[in-house]
Amino acid sequence: MKGIIARPMSRRALLGGAALCLSGTATRALTQVADLRGTIDAADLGVVADAVDDQTVPLQAAIDRAAERGRALFLPAGRYPVADLALPSGTLIVGVPGRTRLVYRGGGGLLATAEGGERIGLDGLVFDGANKSLAEHAFGLLHFRAVDQLTVTDCEILGSSRSGLALDRCSGHVSRCLVSGAAEAGIRSVEARGLSIADNTVSDCANGGILVLRWSPGEDGTLVTGNRIERIAARAGGTGQNGNGINVFRADGVLVANNRVADCAFSAIRSNAGSNVQILGNACLRSGETAIYSEFGFEGAVIANNLVDGATMGISIANFMDGGRLAVCSGNIVRNLKSEGPYPPEVAGFGIGIAVEADTTVTGNVIEGAPKFGLLLGWGPYLRDVVATQNVIRDCATGIAVTVVEGAGPAIVADNLIRGARDTAIAGYRWLDRVTGDLALAGADAFPHLTLSGNRAAS
Known part of the structure; x- marks a missing residue:
């Protein structure tokens, strides 16, 4: 058996490893391993930290050289004024989280971009847009197009005059990043090809938190999990296209799970x-x-085990007239609703716990404190095959409102507990007008499309 030959560690590797150990950063282990394997230090290639002058040319040369040699590029702590960096396939740039800062110097299109590449990684870097204008073709401070196996981890993306991170037709993952101060959305994905957006913090953005969209409806499959999203405004106006924490548009098969979304101008x-x-x-x-x-032309939605505390409406599964159908709404808690919204009330108005229309079960939810309706089943003739069972509805003006307009389809309302309804427990509505007494007591037989049984109303 051959003995193990100890190879001497270079002074650079020893000192670099010691410095990184002292930093206590999340990327310490990754950088140490990369250093021992021959990471290229950007400082050795003429990139100057905390320089006043533009560092784009030397940093671009360092990125290209590291990628060509199949090595990671270590960027020491410091401030680097740059613009229009192009990231080729195989790029891996590792910095010191919170201390390696790439600042957009202006005058370019954006800070960094990649198109048609693969296996591009950014770790432990701060990208600062300094709120300077970006070109029209740049949808974000960082803009990636058709990149496979992209990884952006432990980075900060700040002060973009458009979106923070824009991803077009990308696969990979964005994780443990902080995105703040974007003039549009924090993270914007279009037509993803296998993307995970997980465990990020997105805050103080002007028009959106995380957007997952497609130009035409189709399978997307993006995973949006474990993110913290806070203080999202709607400065571009509208009645819901802006101001949302997580917005899915025309993208099928998206999972939105275990996120904390607070203080959004419109929807969480x-x-x-x-x-x-x-x-x-x-x-x-x-x-x-x-x-x-x-909402609108969807088929298939599972909305379960969510906590809603504070809104004008808790959960809405709507727009049967546009093809919106087929849902399960179960195990949610909805409370502390209000009747004033960001625009004049439309349709049924504000202050509603859960509203559904077609091919939907509403089961095992707890609703408390809805100023108008605890449950709203259907709207005008837009009701079909709805089952509302075993819900607890407390301290609402009306416990359950159900449409009795001609043409409304079947609904079963059974075994619900309604306590403290100020007006009535269960009532029939023609559009905005209540036209029945308390159907929990009598009168349901007049409406063949309704089956009511086992509901309990208590004061």
Whole structure:
């Protein structure tokens, strides 16, 4: 058996490893391993930290050389003024989290971009847009197009005059990043090809938190999990296209799970024409409008085990007239709703716990403190095959409102507990007008499309 030959460690590797150990950063182990394997230090290639002058040319040369040699590029702590960096396939740039800062110097199109590459990684870097203008073709401070196996981890993306991170037709993952101060969305993905957006913090963005969208409806499959999203405004206006924490548009098969979304101008989570969406286990706090939406031309939505505290409407599964259908709404807690919204009330108005229309079960939810309706089943003739069972509805003006307009389809309302309804427990509505007494007591037989049984109303 041959003996193990100890190879001497270079002074650079020893000192570099010691410095990184002292930093106590999340990327310490990755950088140490990369250093021992021959990481290229950007300082050795003429890149100067804390320089006043533009570092784009030497840094671009360092990126290209490291990628060509199949090595990681270590960028020491410091401030680097740059613009229009191009990241080729195989790029891996590792910095010291919070201390390696690439600052957009202006005058270029954006800070960094990649197109048509693969296996591009950014770790432990701060990208600072300095709120300087970006070119029209740049949808984000960092813009990646058709990149496979992209990884952006433990980075900060700050002060973009457009979106923070823009991803077009990308696969890979964005994780443990902090995105703040974007003038549009924090993270914007278009037509993803296998993307995970996980465990990030997105805050103080002007028009959106995390956007997952497609130009035409189709399978997307993006995973949006474990993110913290806070203080999302709607400075571009509108009645819901802006101001959402997580917005899914025309993207099918998206999973939105275990996120904490607070203080959004409109919805915490809004899925527009997204079929087979799953919205599971999220905390949605202090939403300015409907907390959780599945709307317009979707087929298939599971909305389960979410906590909604503060909104104008808790959960809306709507737009049967546009093909919105097929949902499960179960195990959610909805409370502390308000009747004032960000625009004049439309349709049924604000102050509603859960509203559904077609081919949907509403089971095992707890709703408390809805100023108008605890449950709203259907709207005008837009009601079909709805089952509302075993829900607890407390301290609402009306416990359950159900449409009795001609043409409305079947609904079963059974075994619900309604306590403290100020007006009535169960009432029939023709559009905005209540036209029945308390159907929990009598009168349901007049409406053949309704089956009511086992409901209990208590003061």
